[in-house]
Amino acid sequence: MYKYVIRPLLFLLDAETAHYFSFSMLGLLSKLGLSGLFKKWFVLEDPGLEREVFGIPFKNPIGLAAGFDKDAKLFNEFSDLGFGFVEIGTLTPKPQVGNPKKRLFRLREDQAIINRMGFNNNGVFDAVERLKKEHRVLVGGNIGKNKVTPNEEAVKDYLICFDALYEHVDYFVVNVSSPNTPGLRELQDKKPLTNILKKLKRANAKNASKSQLKEKPILLKIAPDLTDEQLMDIIDIVTDTGIDGVIATNTTIARKGLKAHLTLAEEKGGLSGKPLKDRSTEVIRFLAEKSNKAFPIIGVGGIHTASDAIEKLKAGADLVQLYTGFVYEGPALLKQINKAILAEGL
Secondary structure, eight states, X not given: OIIIIIHHXXXXXXXXXXXXXXXXXXXXXXXXXXXXXXXXXXXXXXXXXXXXXXXXXXXXXXXXXXTSSTTSSSHHHHHTTTOSEEEEEEEOSSOBOOSOSOOEEEEGGGTEEEEOOOSOBSOHHHHHHHHTSOOSSEEEEEEOOOTTSOGGGHHHHHHHHHHHHTTTOSEEEEEOOOTTSTTGGGGGSHHHHHHHHHHHHHXXXXXXXXXXXXXXXXXXXXXXXXXHHHHHHHHHHHHHHTOOEEEEOOOBOOOTTOOSXXXXXXXXXXEEEGGGHHHHHHHHHHHHHHTTSOSOEXXXXXXXXXXXXXXXXXXXXXXXXXXXXXXXXXXXXXHHHHHHHHHHTO
């Protein structure tokens, strides 16, 4: 029904308009008490899907990637569609409108999306107010810096977000890999990145002591466009700083082999979807093999079928996340992946 009725109607709309419309409809249907139907259709619960990663128990290994629920408005509702965890954000200390529209583009022939949203969000403190309500699902907090904050002061933004979210999320993701904030990817270099992560580790210990909670897992989200040498640096950084894992990968700035019209394919921004599938899996496999599986990995990028998710898990991912595949395939994809995981015994 989604692929043959709902998606064609949504795709008549501008991509960003369709996103906000579907987002609002999910919230409305949940308020009308239809979440029970969602659970019946899409949720698969089985002990074989449960796993512990970063010291956290997950009901299933499929998460919603950051960028979909930027402001933590529907994280509980997404659990009714079968997600085992939801990553909110990317959140910044101050609200920002993001980049000028038009900034979200569908590449239908490639089953892909290009976005240059630019960390549009209402600010971390606005999200915290909604996160104070009871959670039906594990929530990750993806944090970044404001566009106007210079890189040499970026760590302050990450610390503000970290402290504000500490008591309200289950894990953190440090986003230094979005291509849509000028200069952000420069923070992936070894020296600035190590500085940010070490200061967040210190803040972790301080917050844990103050709130009498366990320290929260800290993950690093990396770009798919890193060289092997840079990926080896990432392994060194994870080991040196003692953070808890890596999310591989964010969107790519590469445009190789796209079928879409040249004008559309050359839109600036990060490319996600099927064209990213192989590269993100390569990065997962590289990190897992070269580190001797020293840390957990969340695999994301180009998962449009159950076999795509299985491929990433076999390459070394402990969990997976969906975004563009969820847009193109709909919520039935989650149940398909969970069934395949059980069939494979993963």
